[in-house]
Amino acid sequence: MQLEGLLARSGWSRGELARQVRTLAFERGEHHVRPDASSVRRWVDEGEHPRPPVPALLADLFSTRFGYRVTTYDLGLGDASAVDRSLTYSASLDETVEAVADLGRADVDRRKLLAAAPFAAIAAIGPSRDWLLNTLDQLPDERQTVRLEDVTAVKNMFGTFQEMDIFQGGGSGRLVLAAYMNEHVYPLLRRSHTEEVRQALCEAASEQTYLLGWMAFDNGEHGTAQRYLIQALRLAEESKDAALGAHVLAGLADQATLLGHPHEGRRLAQAGRQGLSKVNSPACMADLWTLEARALAAVGDKVGTAQAVNAAEHAFANVVPDKEPEWAKFIDEAYICGEWANAFRDLGQPEDAAPHARRSIAHARNQNRARRGALSSAALAVAHIQNRDLEAAHAAAVRTLNLSSKVKSSRSVEAVRDVRSRMMSFGPHPLVADFNERSRALLVA
Incomplete structure (x- = not known):
């Protein structure tokens, strides 16, 4: 049975596997799921199929253990779930x-x-x-x-x-x-x-x-x-x-x-660019180069990030909106400049991040795009924090908060949370306390 082999590879005892299943089941509200070592013995030695949701719980536990997706089919416990x-x-x-x-x-x-x-x-x-x-x-x-x-x-x-x-x-x-x-x-x-x-x-x-x-x-x-x-x-x-x-x-x-x-992110972006080798899609190419820049910035590669942003700018200059598919409409200056700002923010280069963020904010404002405006305002706030300009950071942070409250987007909420956390570096300043108070309701909700 496949379960036996995977259990041996995991290094868990039968009792430990049972404990892991009980813990995960409790976290997901499945309080009736309470296997013990004897339960695992029946699954492994006697070929008993545990009832749902145990197969799915086992699949998730082994997936986390091994670093790749293990399905219920891999466990020998029937067809894979949805x-x-x-x-x-x-x-x-x-x-x-x-x-x-x-x-x-x-x-x-x-x-x-x-x-x-x-x-x-x-x-x-x-x-x-x-x-x-x-x-x-x-x-x-x-x-x-x-x-x-x-x-x-x-x-x-x-x-x-x-x-x-x-x-x-x-x-x-x-x-x-x-x-x-x-x-x-x-x-x-x-x-x-x-x-x-x-x-x-x-x-x-x-x-x-x-x-x-x-x-x-x-x-x-x-x-x-x-x-x-x-x-x-x-x-x-x-x-x-x-x-x-x-x-x-x-x-x-x-x-x-x-x-x-980010390493997986970069590989996926590169695969996308290779797939475009036989077709012309400047907007998609600009997006893929931009996302490679984000991945490179996440690992601290300043030269690679700058090169990827330059390639993205070159591709974006060739975009003719009327010739792009409808799904590419969002790849515009509000989006693309905002992502470049985020890349330079991640590298700690506020002098490069701020101009891109301002350009994104202006276009987002003209289009009434609150989510993009929030994300780019957050990038600008962080740039000001990195420059140790608390007053400018507070103003941008408040704009981030106001725009985030207009949309249902966890990314916007996380942007507020990130800015709030970074502002703490200024210590017990009145502007820090003010933003903490303003943002409390959104973050709690």
């Missing part, structure tokens, strides 16, 4: 559709298992490799032209949900989008269609599945976000849209770096 399956980049479109549909249902139902699902740092590396190899090998498939009204209706909805994310934050409309996908989009993928319709439908489904992942990312639900993004990458491959797949990899790269895995 949470496990959505980390798998399947060769089958049918399996992909079932995995992402199960994930959507779990998301809408707000199941505890999905809410507590961990982010697996290296889970996206394999999918990025498979997407890149398969994309570069694809050849055009000329077949009969068919009617695309259903696909057009799906694509028309994308702009609505994207604007909801941009202006209200990822926590605002994701469950509405998930319900829409479950009821209207994923069922279409199960029907028979011509090759042209299939590719177009996979493209539309990939765009919106990516958006589901990005909304979860923005709301701090990283396990859920990663699973949506991996399935979006698989659907993008099926659509034969290399730029869209590279865009999904950009999201995975951003997430990996944010969660403290």
Whole structure:
């Protein structure tokens, strides 16, 4: 039985494994789950299958222990759950559709298992490799032209949900989008269609599945976000849209770096750029170079960061907004300059961070984009803190707080928390105390 082998590799005794399962179950509110060493003996020696949610708990424990994703299937405890399956980049479109549909249902139902699902740092590396190899090998498939009204209706909805994310934050409309996908989009993928319709439908489904992942990312639900993004990458491959797949990899790269895995983030950004070798997408290329800059900044590589930002600026100069796909609309001066500011902030170079932050803030203000304005105002506040200018930092921090209160975005809240923490370096100053008091309500909520 696979469980026996994994237990031996882990170095845990049977009693210790039982204790780990009880602890994790208690953290997730599953207080009735109380296995002991005898329970583990029955699982290992007698082949007894523990009842849910124990298989999923075991999978998460071994995943954390080994540093890669272990599924319930790997444990020999039946088919992978919806949470496990959505980390798998399947060769089958049918399996992909079932995995992402199960994930959507779990998301809408707000199941505890999905809410507590961990982010697996290296889970996206394999999918990025498979997407890149398969994309570069694809050849055009000329077949009969068919009617695309259903696909057009799906694509028309994308702009609505994207604007909801941009202006209200990822926590605002994701469950509405998930319900829409479950009821209207994923069922279409199960029907028979011509090759042209299939590719177009996979493209539309990939765009919106990516958006589901990005909304979860923005709301701090990283396990859920990663699973949506991996399935979006698989659907993008099926659509034969290399730029869209590279865009999904950009999201995975951003997430990996944010969660403290910049080396994985850089590899994902590089895979995305390689996938763009046969297509022209300046906006996506600028984004991927920017995310590589963020990853390099996170490891303190000043020369590499500057080179990546320069490459991003060169690519961005070639962007013609009307020629870019709708999913690339957010890659504008408000976004791109804000990310450059964050990169230089992370390097402790306020003289480089501040101009980019101000440029981002100005564009975000013109577009009424509170989330982007909050993130860039936070970068500016940190630049002022690094320059030891408390008055300017306080003013930028208050703008960050005011803008963050207008959107439902955990990233904006974390930006406020970060600024507040950094301001403590000024000691018991009245402006520090003032910002602590102003921000208390948002951070507590």
